[in-house]
Amino acid sequence: MPLVERGQREVFCGLTGIIWMHRKIQDAFFLVVGSRTCAHLIQSAAGVMIFAEPRFGTAIIDERDLAGLADVHEELDRVVGQLLARRPDIRLLFLVGSCPSEVIKLDLSRAAERQNQIHHPKVRVLNYSGSGIETTFTQGEDACLAAMVPGLPASTNTAPALMVVGTLADVVEDQMRSLFDRMGLQVSFFPPRNSQAMPVVGPNTRYLLAQPFLADTARALQSRGAQHLAAPFPLGVEGTTAWLQAAATEFGVAPEVFEQATAAPRQRAEKALAVQRQMLQGQRIFFFPDSQLEIPLARFVNRELGMDLVEVGTPYLHRQHMAEELALLPAGTRISEGQDVDLQLDRCIADAPDLVVCGLGLANPLEAQGITTKWAIELVFTPIQGYEQAIDLAGLFSRPLKRRLKLAA
Numbered sequence: 218m219p220l221v222e223r224g225q226r227e228v229f230c231g232l233t234g235i236i237w238m239h240r241k242i243q244d245a246f247f248l249v250v251g252s253r254t255c256a257h258l259i260q261s262a263a264g265v266m267i268f269a270e271p272r273f274g275t276a277i278i279d280e281r282d283l284a285g286l287a288d289v290h291e292e293l294d295r296v297v298g299q300l301l302a303r304r305p306d307i308r309l310l311f312l313v314g315s316c317p318s319e320v321i322k323l324d325l326s327r328a329a330e331r332q333n334q335i336h337h338p339k340v341r342v343l344n345y346s347g348s349g350i351e352t353t354f355t356q357g358e359d360a361c362l363a364a365m366v367p368g369l370p371a372s373t374n375t376a377p378a379l380m381v382v383g384t385l386a387d388v389v390e391d392q393m394r395s396l397f398d399r400m401g402l403q404v405s406f407f408p409p410r411n412s413q414a415m416p417v418v419g420p421n422t423r424y425l426l427a428q429p430f431l432a433d434t435a436r437a438l439q440s441r442g443a444q445h446l447a448a449p450f451p452l453g454v455e456g457t458t459a460w461l462q463a464a465a466t467e468f469g470v471a472p473e474v475f476e477q478a479t480a481a482p483r484q485r486a487e488k489a490l491a492v493q494r495q496m497l498q499g500q501r502i503f504f505f506p507d508s509q510l511e512i513p514l515a516r517f518v519n520r521e522l523g524m525d526l527v528e529v530g531t532p533y534l535h536r537q538h539m540a541e542e543l544a545l546l547p548a549g550t551r552i553s554e555g556q557d558v559d560l561q562l563d564r565c566i567a568d569a570p571d572l573v574v575c576g577l578g579l580a581n582p583l584e585a586q587g588i589t590t591k592w593a594i595e596l597v598f599t600p601i602q603g604y605e606q607a608i609d610l611a612g613l614f615s616r617p618l619k620r621r622l623k624l625a626a
């Protein structure tokens with residue numbers, strides 16, 4: 218049984234998902250309806266990326282709008298109108314809700330409907346919430362994808378079709394597609410790179426989750442008849458193989474075809490990981506709850522890199538989606554769900570792990586205590602899924618330890 222805590226949390230809000238999603242859907246725009254704090258958050262989180270034409274922005278709704286909600290709706294219509302006139306490349310616009318009280322009072326779904334009436338069919342307008350009250354960090358992607366599901370075209374086929382669900386970097390998507398190709402499987406990816414190429418969905422859809430934080434999206438797909446293929450997540454060699462195998466089994470791919478398709482990249486990755494394992498074997502790691510990637514990551518570092526798990530924290534534990542992952546963790550692993558940050562910090566300091574994976578807010582206080590940290594956000598921003606990325610993923614854990622050793626020398 219996991220340790221369940223419901224105290225103060227130290228995590229980003231769901232707006233953060235915009236940082237990776239805006240890179241994916243290339244004709245989409247994310248308009249945060251929020252405060253200066255929201256604008257500042259996404260600007261600083263995205264600070265390193267300079268686009269001639271950014272694909273996100275903030276409509277700032279602040280005190281001056283408190284006088285009347287009608288004004289806010291008018292203001293929003295004006296901002297959207299200006300944006301779409303200036304940016305004819307935008308075909309999908311997300312109005313993203315946030316937590317200031319002025320925004321909570323706004324009915325963004327009504328606003329999106331109204332905008333749709335004005336701008337459809339050229340632009341489709343959807344809304345979801347990235348508010349820190351309703352969402353943590355990666356839940357923003359879940360809310361965004363779930364908002365898109367009702368608009369996916371209905372499949373007219375009866376033959377089973379494979380869909381991979383969850384935002385993957387283009388380079389990872391290309392590798393996955395090529396692996397499925399070699400197995401003779403056609404695959405669609407959701408979200409797609411272009412909003413005009415939305416995948417079809419229906420009772421013949423069999424979907425693999427590429428990310429572990431998509432509970433609402435999975436529910437929405439299931440309500441369209443799609444069926445989930447249970448599998449561990451494609452992190453590390455073992456996770457990637459099992460994930461691909463789940464599709465291969467469902468679609469009746471012959472074992473020798475599967476072996477032929479996967480053997481070379483698998484062996485390359487295994488060889489490269491053996492080097493990292495020498496450095497990480499026996500190192501003790503503590504995960505604070507942040508991205509919901511913690512359990513698959515813990516499985517990877519434990520089974521493929523030989524690290525010892527001190528505590529594996531996760532903001533939410535989706536028992537069904539995590540079943541295959543949990544079965545691969547050592548018996549008795551301390552799993553915690555939710556957070557009471559002070560209690561968890563006390564446990565962490567008492568345990569004195571070699572490496573802590575945590576949010577930015579906790580890294581400095583822990584480093585000040587002499588504990589080596591890794592920012593969880595980097596694990597979300599970096600392409601880490603699949604065989605070719607397994608070595609980069611291992612590097613994300615070994616680098617802070619190497620740095621610490623250098624400093625100590």
Ligand code: SF4
Nearest residue numbers: 230255315316348349
């Ligand atoms: S949505 Fe809420 S938590 Fe997120 S940046 Fe805006 S004010 Fe802060």
